[in-house]
Amino acid sequence: MFKLKCDDFLEYDESTGTYSMPAEQRVRDETERNRWKNIGLTLLKDWRLYLMLVPMLLVYLLWKYAPMYSLTAAFRYGSAVNPDERAWAGISAFQSIFVGFYSASFWMAFRNTFILAFYGLLFGFPMPIILALFFNEVKSNITRSILQVCVYLPKFISTVIVTSLALALFQGTAGGQPIGIVSRFLMMISHSETLMSRVNDGLLLTSEYFRALYVVTDIWEHAGYDSIVFFAAVIAVSPTSYEAAQIDGAGKMQQMRYVVLPSILSTVVIMLIMKIGGLLSVGYEKLYLLSPDSTYGNYNVAEVVSTWSNRLSTASTGAELNQAFGIAGEMTNNLIGMILVIGANTIARKVSDVSLY
Amino acid sequence: MKRKMEVSELIFKIIAYVLLIIFAVLCIYPLLYALSSMFSSFDAIQAGEVIIWPVEPQIQSFMWVIENSTFWVNYANTLFLTFVGTIWCLFYSILGAYALSKKRLMGRHGWNFFLVFTMWFAAGVVPTYLNYQQTGLIMANLVGQSSMYDIDLKWLIVIAMGMNAQNIILLRNAFEGVPSEIEEAARIDGATELQILTKVFIPMSKATIATVALFFGISRWNGYFWAYRVLGTGQSYSWPVQVYMRDFLERNTLLTTNDRGEDWIVQSVPEATSYLYAMVVFAMVPILVIYPFIQKYFAKGVNMGGVKE
Numbered sequence: 001m002f003k004l005k006c007d008d009f010l011e012y013d014e015s016t017g018t019y020s021m022p023a024e025q026r027v028r029d030e031t032e033r034n035r036w037k038n039i040g041l042t043l044l045k046d047w048r049l050y051l052m053l054v055p056m057l058l059v060y061l062l063w064k065y066a067p068m069y070s071l072t073a074a075f076r077y078g079s080a081v082n083p084d085e086r087a088w089a090g091i092s093a094f095q096s097i098f099v100g101f102y103s104a105s106f107w108m109a110f111r112n113t114f115i116l117a118f119y120g121l122l123f124g125f126p127m128p129i130i131l132a133l134f135f136n137e138v139k140s141n142i143t144r145s146i147l148q149v150c151v152y153l154p155k156f157i158s159t160v161i162v163t164s165l166a167l168a169l170f171q172g173t174a175g176g177q178p179i180g181i182v183s184r185f186l187m188m189i190s191h192s193e194t195l196m197s198r199v200n201d202g203l204l205l206t207s208e209y210f211r212a213l214y215v216v217t218d219i220w221e222h223a224g225y226d227s228i229v230f231f232a233a234v235i236a237v238s239p240t241s242y243e244a245a246q247i248d249g250a251g252k253m254q255q256m257r258y259v260v261l262p263s264i265l266s267t268v269v270i271m272l273i274m275k276i277g278g279l280l281s282v283g284y285e286k287l288y289l290l291s292p293d294s295t296y297g298n299y300n301v302a303e304v305v306s307t308w309s310n311r312l313s314t315a316s317t318g319a320e321l322n323q324a325f326g327i328a329g330e331m332t333n334n335l336i337g338m339i340l341v342i343g344a345n346t347i348a349r350k351v352s353d354v355s356l357y
Numbered sequence: 358m359k360r361k362m363e364v365s366e367l368i369f370k371i372i373a374y375v376l377l378i379i380f381a382v383l384c385i386y387p388l389l390y391a392l393s394s395m396f397s398s399f400d401a402i403q404a405g406e407v408i409i410w411p412v413e414p415q416i417q418s419f420m421w422v423i424e425n426s427t428f429w430v431n432y433a434n435t436l437f438l439t440f441v442g443t444i445w446c447l448f449y450s451i452l453g454a455y456a457l458s459k460k461r462l463m464g465r466h467g468w469n470f471f472l473v474f475t476m477w478f479a480a481g482v483v484p485t486y487l488n489y490q491q492t493g494l495i496m497a498n499l500v501g502q503s504s505m506y507d508i509d510l511k512w513l514i515v516i517a518m519g520m521n522a523q524n525i526i527l528l529r530n531a532f533e534g535v536p537s538e539i540e541e542a543a544r545i546d547g548a549t550e551l552q553i554l555t556k557v558f559i560p561m562s563k564a565t566i567a568t569v570a571l572f573f574g575i576s577r578w579n580g581y582f583w584a585y586r587v588l589g590t591g592q593s594y595s596w597p598v599q600v601y602m603r604d605f606l607e608r609n610t611l612l613t614t615n616d617r618g619e620d621w622i623v624q625s626v627p628e629a630t631s632y633l634y635a636m637v638v639f640a641m642v643p644i645l646v647i648y649p650f651i652q653k654y655f656a657k658g659v660n661m662g663g664v665k666e
Contacts, residue, residue, distance in 0.1 A: 043463070048550040049456050053468065056453025056525070063488060063517045064475045070484035080487055131380070134373035149652060150381035153388070156644050158579030160599040161637050164606055165387045168630060179630075181390060184405045224384060228655060252365045277477065284482070285582040289603065310482045323483050330481035338477045 071331055073324050080313075080323035093328040102312075106329050109308035112301055113333060116287075117279045119215045125275055127223040129268065132230035133260065151224025163289040166217055172202035201297060204290060210298040214290070218283070226271075233267040234260060269348050277341030280333050284310070305333040388641070395419060395635040399627040418628070418635040428636065430594065431601040434511060436643075438584075438597055439577040442515045446524075446573045451566070454528035455554050472522045489587050492517055506591045514595075518583055519576055524569045531565035532558050567654045571647070578644065602636050605629075 010019040021029075031038070043050060073080035077089045097106040131151065138144040154162070171180035178184055183199045190196060198206045204213055241259050250258060284306035291302035294311065303311075309326035313319050389409065394402050398413035406412045422428055456462055457469060480488075493505030493513050502508055535558055543553050559566065581599040588595050596604075609629035 039463070046461065046550075049459060049462060052452040052550070052554075053456040053462075055449035057468070057471070059449055059516075059520060060471065060475060063485075063492070064480075064520060067480035067484035067488040070487050071480060073484075080483060131377070134377050137370050137373035138377065147377050147381045149649070151377075151384050152652065152655070153648070154384050156575050156579075156648060157388075157641065158581065158599050160579075160581045160603050161640065164602065164633060164637060165391060167606075168633070169387060169390070179403060179405060181405060181408070220384065224380070225655075252369045281479070288582065292607075306482050313483045313486070323487075326483045327481060330483065334478055334481060341477050 071327060074328035074331055076324065078324065079320040080327055081320070089324070093324045094332070097325050097329050097332075102325050102329075105303075105308060106305075106325075108300060109303045109305045109329070110333065113280055113282055113304040115301075116211060116214060116282050116304065119211060120218055120282065121275055121279065123215050124219050124222065125272065127219050128226035129230050129264075131223060131227040132234050132264075133256070135227065135231050136234045136260075148224070151227070153224070154221045155225035157221070159283070159285045159289060162217065162221060163286060166204055166213070167202070167290070170202055170204045170213070172205075173200045205297045207298050207301045210290075210301045214287075214302070217286075229267060229271060230264060233264040237263045273341065273344045273348055276344040277337070279340055280337035281306070305330055391634040391637045394631060395638050397631070399631055402630055403627050418631040421628075421632055422635045422639055428598065428601060428639075431596045431598045432639070434595055435578060435597040435599070435640075437511060438514055438580070439574055439643075442519050442577040443570055443574045445515055446519050446521070446577075447566070447570055450521075450525045450528055450569065450573075451554075451559070454525050455532055455558060457525070457529045458532035472525060475520075476522050485583075486586055489513065489517060489583070493587070509595060510588055510592055511595045513587065514580075514584055518580065519573060521572065521576070524572055527565055527569055528562070531562040535561050564654045567651055571651050571654070574647075575644065598636075598640050602633065602640065605636065606633060609633075 011022050012019055070080050070083065073083040073086070074093050075089060075091065076083050076086040077092075078086050096102050135144055135148065138147065169180045169182045171183060172178050173183075178187060178199055180202070183203065186199050186203070187196060190199075194208075198208060203209050237260055241263070242255060245255050245259050282304050284304060287302050287304055288307050288310065291298050291307070293299070294303075296302070309330040312322040312326040312329075315322060390407065393409060393411045394407050395418050396411040396414050396416065397407045398415050401407055401412035453472075457465065457472075459465075462468070479485075490505065493508070493510060496513060497503065497505050497508045500508060505513075539557055539561075540553055543557050548556065579599065580597065581603065584597050585600045585603070588600065606629075
């Protein structure tokens with residue numbers, strides 16, 4: 001009985017009359033026992049490769065991940081400097097930004113973030129696609145190159161210059177005629193009393209027109225450059241597809257609808273996911289430069305969560321004590337942003353087999 | 358049938374050309390306007406007479422910038438930040454991307470996630486600022502100083518800023534595109550890991566590296582917010598030129614209250630606008646010089662930018 005059982009996993013040597021472990025099992029056991037040793041050996045053999053990873057990991061750890069530790073300050077009392085030394089406050093910071101003392105300014109900033117991001121997506125996202133389709137119509141390489149060089153350029157101009165130029169071009173009047181060239185142009189073509197009085201104030205500094213102009217300047221900056229990706233997708237459509245559609249009697253619009261759009265759809269989906277991922281991180285640098293102070297006329301529409309948080313923590317009085325609120329607010333904003341990107345990615349994967357991450 | 362098709366195509370083509378030309382003109386017009394205004398008389402700018410060409414030409418603004426030593430000190434700072442900063446970012450990005458591109462790297466998915474996560478979630482303005490402050494303090498302590506303003510904070514800006522995970526992914530994808538046979542051949546010939554990177558992978562990914570270098574360089578050249586937050590007024594000798602220009606704008610701007618109690622901007626001195634335009638033009642020169650040479654690489658580089666994982 002025992003012998004039979006042993007035969008299942010041991011080998012019986014007739015000549016010596018002993019049982020022994022089969023060879024493969026020994027190797028398997030050996031491998032299992034030496035698992036960590038083997039991993040260590042592989043690491044050692046490839047140590048140069050792992051060493052190459054170290055500088056990058058250190059940089060990211062020190063200046064991207066280390067700041068995340070300060071997020072704990074949102075749950076503590078007082079300043080965010082050395083949060084370990086402060087007492088736990090639970091969610092009181094969140095209470096005061098959601099319903100308490102800071103709720104009015106926080107929700108205003110949060111709403112503005114959403115509105116600016118939404119307008120940016122609604123008007124800013126289709127623009128590069130349209131540009132790419134238009135570029136596809138320009139058959140002369142030289143003409144197209146010249147046009148492309150022009151429209152890519154704004155992307156490489158600094159935010160400081162863009163905002164300085166925008167403020168100058170939209171500048172209001174210093175008694176008499178408005179100074180900015182765009183303001184003058186608007187004065188020439190418009191006869192609306194309200195618009196004219198706002199133009200006098202400097203259109204960018206008014207709450208009525210700020211959002212529209214912000215989106216317009218954003219399109220000016222990014223649309224041309226963002227069209228590169230879509231243009232590459234459009235020219236990848238093979239000419240035979242167009243010919244086939246033409247033979248079937250498809251007009252220009254039908255070709256667009258049934259040939260071009262399906263071919264660039266995956267690119268569009270990927271770019272949309274990326275846009276949604278960055279949705280709530282609206283350009284705070286630009287908004288800060290356009291509305292540096294809460295007395296500005298555009299403050300109530302230009303204040304987003306990042307600038308709100310920055311303002312709280314740099315206020316001339318009580319800045320240190322306000323840091324917890326600023327951190328709590330921005331954390332809320334960024335967490336929602338993260339949920340958006342993961343959500344967009346999941347939906348995209350479900351409906352179209354295209355996903356980014 | 359055939360005729361109708363051609364008409365719709367022609368109309369579409371005309372619309373495309375017209376709108377593209379309008380957009381292209383709008384894209385370069387503000388820069389052209391800045392250039393003309395820089396050489397126009399102050400009165401002409403104030404009166405809005407400058408439209409395309411300089412009116413009542415003068416070179417006073419041009420000379421003002423040339424003779425403004427603070428501007429050139431800050432300009433040199435920006436050149437330093439751009440040059441050293443780009444090299445530093447390229448250094449760790451290329452090494453890291455090379456390691457990430459290797460299938461045999463253990464924990465590859467984990468490292469990739471470590472990188473990509475920073476594109477999804479950021480700590481925010483206040484934690485980042487506190488982190489830079491602390492970094493500055495540690496750097497000062499290392500050289501035996503007690504305050505971050507005692508050391509040249511340019512170095513802090515160089516090493517701690519300008520991170521971009523998207524660029525690393527671009528490089529990684531380019532390295533993944535290098536055929537493994539070439540790598541094997543080099544390995545058989547006795548090349549070390551570093552030699553394989555410098556002699557095989559880097560030369561074969563020149564276009565992507567050029568693009569990524571451009572992205573890093575441009576973001577360094579244009580960087581404003583964090584340089585301003587870290588340097589503040591405490592260390593104006595390290596200011597990059599962007600901070601100087603913004604400071605100039607603010608110094609020469611008067612805030613007046615309108616009838617609704619809101620602030621609006623009036624420029625205090627007529628010359629200021631012209632000087633500002635002149636500085637804008639000077640600050641754009643390096644970008645405009647490099648741009649045409651490197652422009653042809655973008656399309657190639659950007660299209661490899663999809664995050665594959």
